[in-house]
Amino acid sequence: MKGLMQDGPLVLTHFLDRAEKLFPQKTIVTATATGIETETYGEWAERTRRLAGVLDDLGISADGRVATFAWNSARHLELYFAAPCSGRVLHTLNIRLFPEQITYIVNHAEDEVIFVDKSLLGLLWPLVDTFTTVRHIVVMDDGRGELPADSGGWLLHDYEDLLAAASPVEFNVTDENQAAAMCYTSGTTGNPKGVVYSHRSTWLHTLAAMSADSLGACERDIIMPVVPMFHANAWGLAHIGVATGATLVMPGPDLSPKALANLIETQRVTVAAGVPTIWMGVLGELDGRDTSSLRAIPCGGSAVPKHLSEGYRMKIGLPIQQAWGMTETSPLASGGQMKSAFDSLTEDERADYRATIGLPSIGVDCRIVDQVTGEQVPWDGETRGELQTAGPWIAREYYNDDRSPESFTADGWLKTGDVATVDAEGYMRIVDRTKDVVKSGGEWISSVELENEIMAHPAVAEAAVIGLKHPKWGERPMACVVLRPGESLTSAELLEWLDGRVAKWWLPDEVVFIDEVPKTSVGKFSKRELRERFADHVLPTA
Numbered sequence: 001m002k003g004l005m006q007d008g009p010l011v012l013t014h015f016l017d018r019a020e021k022l023f024p025q026k027t028i029v030t031a032t033a034t035g036i037e038t039e040t041y042g043e044w045a046e047r048t049r050r051l052a053g054v055l056d057d058l059g060i061s062a063d064g065r066v067a068t069f070a071w072n073s074a075r076h077l078e079l080y081f082a083a084p085c086s087g088r089v090l091h092t093l094n095i096r097l098f099p100e101q102i103t104y105i106v107n108h109a110e111d112e113v114i115f116v117d118k119s120l121l122g123l124l125w126p127l128v129d130t131f132t133t134v135r136h137i138v139v140m141d142d143g144r145g146e147l148p149a150d151s152g153g154w155l156l157h158d159y160e161d162l163l164a165a166a167s168p169v170e171f172n173v174t175d176e177n178q179a180a181a182m183c184y185t186s187g188t189t190g191n192p193k194g195v196v197y198s199h200r201s202t203w204l205h206t207l208a209a210m211s212a213d214s215l216g217a218c219e220r221d222i223i224m225p226v227v228p229m230f231h232a233n234a235w236g237l238a239h240i241g242v243a244t245g246a247t248l249v250m251p252g253p254d255l256s257p258k259a260l261a262n263l264i265e266t267q268r269v270t271v272a273a274g275v276p277t278i279w280m281g282v283l284g285e286l287d288g289r290d291t292s293s294l295r296a297i298p299c300g301g302s303a304v305p306k307h308l309s310e311g312y313r314m315k316i317g318l319p320i321q322q323a324w325g326m327t328e329t330s331p332l333a334s335g336g337q338m339k340s341a342f343d344s345l346t347e348d349e350r351a352d353y354r355a356t357i358g359l360p361s362i363g364v365d366c367r368i369v370d371q372v373t374g375e376q377v378p379w380d381g382e383t384r385g386e387l388q389t390a391g392p393w394i395a396r397e398y399y400n401d402d403r404s405p406e407s408f409t410a411d412g413w414l415k416t417g418d419v420a421t422v423d424a425e426g427y428m429r430i431v432d433r434t435k436d437v438v439k440s441g442g443e444w445i446s447s448v449e450l451e452n453e454i455m456a457h458p459a460v461a462e463a464a465v466i467g468l469k470h471p472k473w474g475e476r477p478m479a480c481v482v483l484r485p486g487e488s489l490t491s492a493e494l495l496e497w498l499d500g501r502v503a504k505w506w507l508p509d510e511v512v513f514i515d516e517v518p519k520t521s522v523g524k525f526s527k528r529e530l531r532e533r534f535a536d537h538v539l540p541t542a
């Protein structure tokens, strides 16, 4: 017997219509180089329809790829909806990829037009002649940057001019499985891989991410996605803003701790989301500020050290809320909600749970699999295996990429490349990425756990642990440590600090002090760069 309910496509147009009808006076606030700009959802929806008219005027194909090279802004949000709601595919370009990777993804996705913030034109312009399918460049004047003196035969369109001349389009997407957007992984190994989201997957991800046990987002929220709109859909926050009618605060180009703390305070932000390196910086800026509006600080992308989360709890009474995901998982796939049974735990025990990646989100299945036997590991909080995941907003293959077969299991689950454990309550803990784990004498040392213990030392600002070749053990850990300004610490003092906090055989064979841990294009510690830098380094032998 079939259910007797109506069917309707899960398409993004619904979110736009809803914001326009129900919350036309709510706002999207953008911090630009020249000040704060405010657009209402009513204005936004009208501009988004006209922007679709611009795509028609430019002759972009029915399912053409519309690329963006932009900061978080109201205009970027217009593109987020104009492209998919008119049947095209939004392609958010990561502005921090290496130039050759940008060329690769633009050509691989076959982008037809790139919308670029004027302040970023200097980065993009040297590459335009390497693009094989791009026919138009549209410049969004965000108050900084120059147009090139010689446009080299390109007609550089101005966003606002095009918009003023265009007519609005009535949206009519009916196939929920149609592609809505694509995003490439940040490509820590090899070329970036393309993930293609559908209207349906984005719709379902938005609802799950809004739910109370996830971000619990609602109309009264004031949401600041510090995570870039080019990084895994700004973790769903841009769509959530529109779907709920929440105020969005777009931080624009200035992601300095001071600028972010100012926005939290002056815009009365309730939810602010970013990677750990962002929150490491902002913490020191919060003294004496009014942060009483904040109710959640979602954080992920790399491990959230317990001491960082606790640092926020001590300073502003609000610990960080950890989430886990990947570009391939839209990205939210698990989060650190606290079960009600934990109310009786001590604050320290609860902090330990916050250092996990929590439970799978509703709609997502996770399993942790022994890489040798292929069996699921026991829920004992100790046995490690590869985290695999499945669900309606998890990729099933990469876009035109022969690396797909090795990334998915025979039964269709995504192999995440993350090593994890799961405890009796179902809480998962990321031990490491497969390629970062230090394999010492056949046993694994978690670089993440070592880093977290090192960064808990008050004199340490940042730490990254890498495995270096060792004649006896195969690999041994080396710690690359950045001290806080004005602090001093010796290698022996650090090893003494670690003694008792980690197993003796985990203690790094060497500690080197460096000026800064190199970061990836999305602000994570770049261990690949460190491994390259220390490739020929010989560890001291005892």
Ligand code: ADP
Pocket: 185, 186, 187, 188, 232, 299, 300, 301, 302, 303, 304, 322, 323, 324, 325, 326, 327, 328, 357, 416, 417, 418, 430, 432, 433, 522, 524
């Ligand atoms: P890339 O894979 O190119 O770094 P993603 O942003 O898609 O780009 O990164 C996904 C990866 O980030 C995950 O596979 C995982 O290794 C890491 N990650 C994400 N969230 C967490 C978290 N809360 N704790 C530890 N690692 C995380």
